[in-house]
Amino acid sequence: MRVAGPGMHVLPVLMATALLAACSAAAALNPLKNASSRVKVVATFSILADFVANIGGDLVDVISLVGPGSDVHEFEPAPSDIARIADADVIVENGLGLESWLAPLVTASRSAALRVTASNGVSVRKIASSGRTDIDPHIWQDPVRAMQMVANIRDALTNVDPAHAARYMANAATYLEQIKALDSELQSRIAVIPPGKRTLVTSHDSLSYFAERYGFTVVGSALGSLSTEATDPSAREFAALVDVIKTSHASVIFLESITRPERVEKLAHETGVRIGPPLFTDALGPANTPTATYLSAMRFNAGAITTALG
Ligand SMILES: [Zn+2]
Numbered sequence: 245m246r247v248a249g250p251g252m253h254v255l256p257v258l259m260a261t262a263l264l265a266a267c268s269a270a271a272a273l274n275p276l277k278n279a280s281s282r283v284k285v286v287a288t289f290s291i292l293a294d295f296v297a298n299i300g301g302d303l304v305d306v307i308s309l310v311g312p313g314s315d316v317h318e319f320e321p322a323p324s325d326i327a328r329i330a331d332a333d334v335i336v337e338n339g340l341g342l343e344s345w346l347a348p349l350v351t352a353s354r355s356a357a358l359r360v361t362a363s364n365g366v367s368v369r370k371i372a373s374s375g376r377t378d379i380d381p382h383i384w385q386d387p388v389r390a391m392q393m394v395a396n397i398r399d400a401l402t403n404v405d406p407a408h409a410a411r412y413m414a415n416a417a418t419y420l421e422q423i424k425a426l427d428s429e430l431q432s433r434i435a436v437i438p439p440g441k442r443t444l445v446t447s448h449d450s451l452s453y454f455a456e457r458y459g460f461t462v463v464g465s466a467l468g469s470l471s472t473e474a475t476d477p478s479a480r481e482f483a484a485l486v487d488v489i490k491t492s493h494a495s496v497i498f499l500e501s502i503t504r505p506e507r508v509e510k511l512a513h514e515t516g517v518r519i520g521p522p523l524f525t526d527a528l529g530p531a532n533t534p535t536a537t538y539l540s541a542m543r544f545n546a547g548a549i550t551t552a553l554g
Pocket residue numbers: 317382448449450470471472526
C-alpha cells in the first residue's frame with residue numbers, strides 16, 4: 245500500500261468535496277454539547293483509538309482512520325474518511341510527523357473538531373534516519389510516555405464534555421494504573437535477557453523508546469528509516485548494515501506486523517541471522533485477537549522478544 249506522492253491524495257479529496265458540503269453544514273448545526281449524545285472521536289491509528297476507548301468507555305464513539313494491522317505511515321484516505329472527520333467532535337493524532345497525510349484531510353473536511361496531539365509535552369528522541377536526524381514519533385513504545393499521551397487525551401475529553409469529567413478522570417486513572425503495571429511487568433520479564441543479548445534489529449526504526457526504557461541497543465533496521473515510506477537502502481547502506489549486524493552479535497531480526505517480510509528476509513540471508521516473530525509496533529492486531537489492545541500487544545512483543553533473545 246505504497247502512496248506514490250502527495251498528488252495521490254488530491255483525487256479522493258476532490259471527490260469528497262461534494263459530500264462534504266452537506267456533512268459540514270450538518271455538523272455546524274449539530275455540535276455535541278448535548279449531554280446525552282456520545283462524543284464522536286476520530287483517532288488516526290489503532291493504538292490511539294484504544295487509548296480513547298479506555299478513557300471514554302461508553303461516553304464516546306471512537307473510530308480509527310488507519311485500521312488494525314495497517315500502516316499509519318502510509319494512508320490512502322477514502323471519501324468516507326473525510327466524512328468521518330467532518331462529523332467528529334474530537335480528532336486525536338500522535339503528531340511528531342507520523343501522520344503527514346492528516347492536515348489536508350482536516351482542511352478538506354472543514355472540520356470544527358477539537359484537535360488533540362497526544363505527544364504534547366512528551367520528551368522525544370532524535371535519531372539518524374535516511375541520512376538525516378529526525379524526531380522519532382514512536383513514543384507509545386515506552387509505557388511511561390504512553391501515560392502522558394493518555395493524560396493528554398483525558399484532558400481533551402474532559403474539556404469537550406465537562407458534564408462527564410468525573411467519569412473520564414476515573415476511567416483514565418484505572419487505565420494509567422494498568423499501564424504502570426504493564427511497565428513493571430515488562431521490566432521483570434526483560435530482566436531474564438542477559439544485557440549483552442539485548443539487541444534489536446527490526447523492519448523499520450520503531451523501537452528506540454522501547455530500547456531506551458528496557459535497556460536494549462537498536463543495532464539497525466532493514467529499511468534504515470523511521471518511516472516505512474522510505475525507499476530501499478542503497479547497496480552501500482545495505483552493506484554497512486550487514487557489517488554492523490554481523491559485528492553486533494545480534495541473534496534475531498524481528499519482523500513487524502505492518503511491513504512486508506522481503507527486506508527482512510534479504511537482510512537475514514546476508515547476515516546469517518535468524519528471523520524472529522512479527523512485533524506489533526505501529527498497529528494493533530484485529531479485534532478479538534491476542535494483540536487487539538495496547539496492553540496485550542505490548543505484552544505480546546515483550547514475550548516474543550524475551551523468547552527469541554532469552
Ligand atoms: Zn513506524
